[in-house]
Amino acid sequence: MKRVGIDLGGTYIKGGIVDEENRIIARGATPTMAEREAEEIIRDMSALVKKLTEEAGIPLRDIAGIGIGSPGTIDAGSGIVLYSNNIRWDDVPLAELLGKMLAEDADGSVIKVRVSNDANCAALGELVCDTDTGVQSAVLLTLGTGVGSGIILNGKLYEGEQPGGAELGHMVICHGGRQCSCGRKGCLEAYVSASALVEDAKWAAQEAKDSSLLELTDRLNGRNVIEAVRQKDPVAVKVFEQYLEYLGCGIVNIINIFRPEIIYLGGGICEGFDLMEETLQTYVKENCFGGEIAAVAQIKKAAHGNDAGIIGAAALIEME
Ligand SMILES: [Zn+2]
Structure with missing residues (x-):
């Protein structure tokens, strides 16, 4: 199944739909405007996910899940951004909030959301792309x-x-x-x-x-x-x-x-x-x-x- 990958940065939220061969088949970005409330930023992230799935013609319920690379210290088990200097977040339950926003648009289906540190995601990305x-x-x-x-x-x-x-x-x-x-x-x-x-x-x-x-x-x-x-x-x-x-x-x-x-x-x-x-x-x-x-x-x-x-x-x- 295809998955969505999000790279949350201080300036832009970049996202893409990634296929089974680890190729990005649709991509997009939206400004982070990090000075805003976390919930507003996550709402834009949710809108980006919806836009990407619509463009690719894949219903959200057919996506295996959303993975997010975030700056800062992350509790990966619960998907909480404990602290990020870069986007000025403190204890933000990113996975839970995004999951709830997306479920509203997916007939209530549970959307799997995982969060890790951005450098961890980059390492994983390099490895899976290595020929x-x-x-x-x-x-x-x-x-x-x-x-x-x-x-x-x-x-x-x-x-x-x-x-x-x-x-x-x-x-x-x-x-x-x-x-x-x-x-x-x-x-x-x-x-x-x-x-x-x-x-x-x-x-x-x-x-x-x-x-x-x-x-x-x-x-x-x-x-x-x-x-x-x-x-x-x-x-x-x-x-x-x-x-x-x-x-x-x-x-x-x-x-x-x-x-x-x-x-x-x-x-x-x-x-x-x-x-x-x-x-x-x-x-x-x-x-x-x-x-x-x-x-x-x-x-x-x-x-x-x-x-x-x-x-x-x-x-x-x-x-x-
Ligand atoms: Zn040090």
Whole structure:
């Protein structure tokens, strides 16, 4: 059966109908306008689902369920968004509210609704879209404003037994190190988010006084740091080498715990994946426990971007 996947973001609610082969056969989006009451946002989400099913000519009762990827800390069992800074939600029973709104339009049929963290959905989406069939275990890191992560083990999403798990961005790689947004010091996120790379590049450019990055200081972002690395700006290259050491350290920790087959890297920084791949793969081989004698994860670029969020959300609904 077909399923609906929703990617709830701070700016847009994106949705799609996903078929049995994990292809998006109808898609749409509506502005989130996150400053509104949660119920109004969920009503728009419900309208988006109805619009998509109508466009695809599939009655709501013939949809296996609705999966939603939401930012923040989610109680997946009950479908409650416990807290999300991004959309400013506190204790919102998303699954229940959306289920009720949709049931009104589905002759009272029960519509299955599942919710998970957006990075978890992206990880699941990457795995189900990966053409290397047979892969059962993967970890995704998204290198954006923060660092999101999702863990797939034995083909299934591993969210932890209680809400708030699988937050690999908040593993400490330097005790007492940089301040992280979560309140601790030294988290991976404080070193490998796009924001951290940009801050490091700004500092280094100001110190060096002769980098091409200096002209960009006010509008520096992950993409133009990567571009400067590509242009072989010595300051940018040095900052990026250090960045890859931090990222390598985090990836090795993840591999030492889960030994997944694949590590997917996503986010804007990965436009420079070709500049990262070999260095990271070598670092991992040299530093993983038993890396010299045992197989280590392949590091791949998360190739499906926004679609992975929608497809992965839909994949929260078990196919019958
Ligand atoms: Zn943290």
